[in-house]
Amino acid sequence: MGVKSDIINFPVSSCLSPTDKSLEFDRDFRIRHYAGDVVYSVVGFIDKNKDTLFQDFKRLLYNSSNPVLKCMWPEGKLRINEVTKRPLTAATLFKNSMIMLVENLACKEPYYVRCIKPNEVKSPLLFEQERCRHQVEYLGLLENVRVRRAGFAYRQTYPRFLQRYLPHINHS
Numbered sequence: 001m002g003v004k005s006d007i008i009n010f011p012v013s014s015c016l017s018p019t020d021k022s023l024e025f026d027r028d029f030r031i032r033h034y035a036g037d038v039v040y041s042v043v044g045f046i047d048k049n050k051d052t053l054f055q056d057f058k059r060l061l062y063n064s065s066n067p068v069l070k071c072m073w074p075e076g077k078l079r080i081n082e083v084t085k086r087p088l089t090a091a092t093l094f095k096n097s098m099i100m101l102v103e104n105l106a107c108k109e110p111y112y113v114r115c116i117k118p119n120e121v122k123s124p125l126l127f128e129q130e131r132c133r134h135q136v137e138y139l140g141l142l143e144n145v146r147v148r149r150a151g152f153a154y155r156q157t158y159p160r161f162l163q164r165y166l167p168h169i170n171h172s
Contacts (some may be wrong), residue, residue, distance in 0.1 A: 023039060024041075027041055027042055027043055028040065028041050028042075029042070045091075046091050049089065049090040049091040049094060050089045050090065050091055051089065051090045052089060053088060053089070053090055053093060055075075055076075055078065058073050058075045058076040059076040059077075060076070061073040061076055062074065062075070062076020062077055063076065072097060075088070075093075114139050114141060116132055116135050116136065117131070117135065118131070118132055119131065
């Protein structure tokens with residue numbers, strides 16, 4: 001089982017609509033930004049990212065004063081005599097990085113912050129109503145508020161749920 005089969009077996013977030021002819025199934029994906037859609041293709045991704053990353057470059061990034069760079073390159077802390085004979089490719093490092101990211105995100109609780117850009121020039125005194133309306137509509141903020149007001153989006157931890165409702169269950 002190689003990198004290619006691992007990537008193919010990643011879960012698919014949503015299937016394409018049968019009417020969406022602009023994307024090729026299992027090859028393209030779209031990221032929807034508030035400003036518009038961006039289409040990406042996975043064709044040749046592995047081939048484009050097989051560059052060898054040498055240990056001195058990893059060490060340079062690991063020793064960066066930027067904490068984000070430092071945590072992205074933990075292999076950089078290895079000494080010369082601890083380094084494996086064959087350096088990891090960019091694709092392997094990317095895959096490992098994605099696995100670590102997913103593991104990290106799985107143990108977090110999400111909080112969503114949605115930012116509205118009031119104008120193109122980022123002036124604090126300028127408010128473009130149509131631009132803001134488009135962003136609020138695109139982000140689905142009104143629907144989100146309606147759902148939360150109806151009480152459907154309330155989240156509580158499993159232990160808290162049990163503590164509250166367990167006494168009301170008839171034990172038979």
